Amino acid sequence: MFLNLSAATFGIALMLAAPGLAQAEDVPEAAPPPAPYAKVSDLVALPDFLPGLGTLFVDPATLPAGPFLGYDRDGKLAATIFMTPIEDLQGGTSYNDLAVGSNDVSSVDIYYNAGHPGVEKPHAHVVLFHGADAKARLAE
Amino acid sequence: MMPNRRQVLAVGGGGVVALIGPAFVLAGPVEEIRMQGTSRGEHVWFAPVGLAVAAGTTLRFVNLDPGNSHTATCYHPTLFDRPQRIPAGATPWDSDFLLPGDSFEVLLTLPGVYDFYCLPHEHAGMVGRIVVGTPGDAGWQGAATEAGDLSAVALDGFPSVEAILKAGRVMPPGQP
Numbered sequence: 001m002f003l004n005l006s007a008a009t010f011g012i013a014l015m016l017a018a019p020g021l022a023q024a025e026d027v028p029e030a031a032p033p034p035a036p037y038a039k040v041s042d043l044v045a046l047p048d049f050l051p052g053l054g055t056l057f058v059d060p061a062t063l064p065a066g067p068f069l070g071y072d073r074d075g076k077l078a079a080t081i082f083m084t085p086i087e088d089l090q091g092g093t094s095y096n097d098l099a100v101g102s103n104d105v106s107s108v109d110i111y112y113n114a115g116h117p118g119v120e121k122p123h124a125h126v127v128l129f130h131g132a133d134a135k136a137r138l139a140e
Numbered sequence: 141m142m143p144n145r146r147q148v149l150a151v152g153g154g155g156v157v158a159l160i161g162p163a164f165v166l167a168g169p170v171e172e173i174r175m176q177g178t179s180r181g182e183h184v185w186f187a188p189v190g191l192a193v194a195a196g197t198t199l200r201f202v203n204l205d206p207g208n209s210h211t212a213t214c215y216h217p218t219l220f221d222r223p224q225r226i227p228a229g230a231t232p233w234d235s236d237f238l239l240p241g242d243s244f245e246v247l248l249t250l251p252g253v254y255d256f257y258c259l260p261h262e263h264a265g266m267v268g269r270i271v272v273g274t275p276g277d278a279g280w281q282g283a284a285t286e287a288g289d290l291s292a293v294a295l296d297g298f299p300s301v302e303a304i305l306k307a308g309r310v311m312p313p314g315q316p
C-alpha cells in the first residue's frame with residue numbers, strides 16, 4: 001500500500017509544512033506503475049487509451065475514487081484522476097487524504113461522467129494535470 | 141476505427157446465435173444504431189433511439205464513442221432477470237461490452253416492439269426501441285405496458301411506437 005501516506009511521510013510533510021497533498025512518492029514518471037496498480041483496461045471492458053484521461057492505472061483496492069494514474073501515449077505520467085460517485089457524496093461519503101501521482105499540479109478539471117465500466121455510478125471526474133502540456137498530451 | 145473487431149450475429153426467433161467473420165454477406169436490409177457519448181461522458185445515447193424496420197432486417201449496433209464501452213441488451217427475464225419487452229418467441233440478445241469500434245448484429249424476424257438498454261448506462265437513460273413491421277402484421281406484439289423494475293429515466297427514453305412508425309427513425313433529444 002505504498003500509495004497511502006505512511007506515518008513517516010506524513011511526519012516529514014508536517015515538518016516541511018508541505019501543501020496538504022499526499023504524494024504517491026513511488027509512482028514512476030514512466031508507465032507502468034508497479035503493483036498493486038493494474039491497467040484499467042485489463043480490469044474492465046474499456047479501451048487502453050481514453051481520450052482526455054490517457055492510459056489509466058489504478059490500485060483496485062482504492063476503487064471507486066482512485067487515484068487513477070493517467071499516462072500519455074509515450075507512457076509519461078500526465079494526470080491523476082479521482083472518480084467520486086455523486087450518490088455517495090450526497091449520502092455523506094467523503095474522500096480524504098487521497099494520494100496524487102505527482103506534486104507538480106498545473107491545473108485541475110472537474111466534470112460529470114454518467115458512468116463507465118469500473119465506476120458504473122454517475123460520478124465526478126477530478127483531473128489533476130501534471131504539467132502545462134499534460135492536457136494536450138492526453139487529448140487523443 | 142473500423143467496426144470490425146467483433147462481429148456477432150444473433151438470429152431472433154430461431155434460437156441460433158452464431159459467430160461470423162467480417163466477410164459474411166448478410167441477406168436482407170441492414171440498419172445501424174450508433175452508440176455515442178460526449179467526449180467527457182456526461183451524456184450517452186443510442187442514435188437513433190427509435191427505429192422502424194421491416195421483418196428480416198439485420199440491426200447493427202456500433203460503438204462510435206471513443207471513450208466508453210456500451211452494450212445493446214434487450215429487456216428479457218433470461219438477461220439479468222429484467223421484464224420482457226420484446227415479442228414472445230423472439231430470441232433475447234445481449235451484445236456484451238462493445239469497445240470503441242466494435243459492433244454487434246442481430247436479425248429481427250418477429251413483428252412487434254423491441255426495447256433494449258445499455259447495461260452500464262440504463263440509469264443515464266441510454267435505452268432504445270425498435271419497431272419491426274406494423275400493428276397490422278400477423279403475430280404483431282405491441283409495446284410493454286407495465287413499468288416493471290424500469291426507472292423513470294429509462295421509461296422516458298422510449299419514443300412512442302406511433303412516433304417511430306410515423307418518422308421511421310427518432311433521434312434522441314438534442315441530437316440532429
Ligand SMILES: [Cu+2]
Nearest residue numbers: 210258261266
Ligand atoms: Cu452505454
